[in-house]
Amino acid sequence: MTNSWATFGADLHIDPTGAAGLRAGLMDALREAARSGRLAPGTRLPSSRTLAADLGIARNTVADAYAELVAEGWLTARQGSGTRVAQRAEPRRPAPASPPSPPVRRGPVHSLMPGSPDLSTFPRADWLKAARRALTDAPNDAFGYGDPRGRIELRTALAGYLARARGVYADPERIVICSGFVHALMLMGKVLRQRRVREVAVESYGLDVHRNLLTDAGLRTPCLPLDGFGSRTGGLAALRGVGAVLMTPAHQFPTGVPLHPDRRAAAVDWARAAGGLILEDDYDGEFRYDRQPVGALQGLDPERVVYLGTASKSLAPGLRLGWMVLPRGLVGEVTGAKGMSDWMTGTPDQLTLAEFIRSGAYDRHVRAMRLRYRRRRDQLVAALAERAPGLRISGIAAGLHAVLELPEGTERSVIQAAAWQGLALEGLGRFRHPDAEPVGDALVISYGAPTDSAWAGALEALCRVLP
Structure with missing residues (x-):
């Protein structure tokens, strides 16, 4: 079979033109790459055969150039280690002018x-085991441009887990995987504006980043008063322009109170009567210590509540894995909005989380x-x-x-x-x-x-x- 440049080892972009003779031009180009720092000290260069094939020149020309640069001290060559840029070739950069020293600020201890x-508790070993199993069993099409709703393996695993642990009505066909809660809220903001919603009520205490996302989508964010029983959802009917409300019913953030059962019912009654939506942020619903966790609000009316969950508190925010359980009539709109801006969330982590849940490791x-x-x-x-x-x-x-x-x-x-x-x-x-x-x-x-x-x-x- 004829050798092709595409079958050899590491790539090196080098232009040996501009000097008399190929060998001299190649040496000048390599010296300049090392001198300028483009080739850092210790960088392994392609073999003489590979570089010769890439440049379309004789292998002896490259070998001679390498040998001379080794003699000059620009390169090193050791048996089994290949040809590398020498440590002494690190460029000397002029010291920048010293700006005035800023005041010393001590960071928090x-x-x-x-x-x-606690990020130190991320289950690395179990996650790695799940990743190995998931990637070994993954079909080839898992690495292509898939369904913007997310991998069916993860949607199916989540449907079972959320129904069992959080009381969510979660058909896999109604789940959309996203890159965390912020991504989910951005998508919902876009869909609500497309539906001509003008205002989304929020709790009087909460994260300003969430309010800002809704504001950036062109939505106003009036607030619901809050007391020891949670948000006063009875006041939703008086907010005439409101088409949705963002809430943390299981554990209000940050005040830490759950939404009283009467107020949960009042919120659902408002949504049914007004044709509105409840955006339920279930950010830490698994973590209740004095009794069994309160079930998700979504179970009261799956057609009026958008359930939003993530792995950010249960595992780690760096995974960027979240999920939306949608009313049936919203699935197409949210999927369309997601496909326009972010077609799909990374497949390997989706498959790993699916296996992590199925194996019982998540529980x-x-x-x-x-x-x-x-x-x-x-x-x-x-x-x-x-x-x-x-x-x-x-x-x-x-x-x-x-x-x-x-x-x-x-x-x-x-x-x-x-x-x-x-x-x-x-x-x-x-x-x-x-x-x-x-x-x-x-x-x-x-x-x-x-x-x-x-x-x-x-x-x-x-x-x-x-x-």
């Missing part, structure tokens, strides 16, 4: 900022993390009872964060004192809707994010700065 699980991991986070919360409660007995933790025993109520007017000073102690904290006020009434001073403390080795120090630093 500890962080109790909410929003992330085992969630149970293990539930125990870990419960211990952390118990330790937080015990430390506060001893060191700051006048302060109260509000909200239910659930999720990866707790709300610590503070004396009125002290939230900002506590956060500043914590910063001086090298502790990053977030106040409840950070999450308030601009039009909402304040509900009091408090800290939103993430006991889920620190690693085991950092948790004790972070907890001690917290206790030192509390009033």
Whole structure:
């Protein structure tokens, strides 16, 4: 068979023209590539046969050029290691002019900022096993341009898991895989605008990034008042322009209260009467510590609730895996919107998560993390009872964060004192809707994010700065 340049080893873009003779031109080009840093010290060069075939010149020409550059010290050649750019060939760059030194800012030593699980607990070994099994069994078409809804293997596995663990009515045909909650909300914002919805109600405390995504889609975001029973969903009927509402019913973020059953029913009644939609953010629904988790709101009316879930809290946000369980009439519109901007989510991780769920590894991991986070919360409660007995933790025993109520007017000073102690904290006020009434001073403390080795120090630093 005739040898082809496409069958050889590593590629090297080099232009040996511009000097008298091929060998001299090749040497000049290699010297300049090493001198300029385009070929970094230690870079392995193609064999003389490969480079000769690529350039269409005689192999002896390349071999002679390599030999001379080795003699000059630009390259090194060792048996079994090939020809490489020598370490001494690293370019000398002029030292940049020194700008004025900025003020030294010490980063936090500890962080109790909410929003992330303990990343050190990602189940690497079990995930790798699942990936091996999934990729070994994957059909060839799994690596092509597939269904924008996502791989059927993952949609089927999720349908079973969500029905069993969260009480979701989840037909695989109604599930769309996306790249996390933000991606799902962007898609819903686009679809709602196409449906001529003008306003999406949001909870009076929540993440501004979610409000901003809806605003960027051209939607206004009036807020629902919030109290100890969750959002006052009875007020939805008075918001005449609202066509949808974004909520965290199982564990309101950040206040930590579940939506009262009467208010869950009121939200569904509003959606049915007004033809509206409820966007249910079930961000940490698996993590309830004092009782069985409250089931998803979606189970009350699958045709009026869009269920949004992710692996960000249960596994890791870096996976960028989320899912939408849609009313039947929305599947085509959401799939079309997704196909226009992001045809499909990466297949290997979809297949791996499907196998991770099917094998039972997902359930085992969630149970293990539930125990870990419960211990952390118990330790937080015990430390506060001893060191700051006048302060109260509000909200239910659930999720990866707790709300610590503070004396009125002290939230900002506590956060500043914590910063001086090298502790990053977030106040409840950070999450308030601009039009909402304040509900009091408090800290939103993430006991889920620190690693085991950092948790004790972070907890001690917290206790030192509390009033």
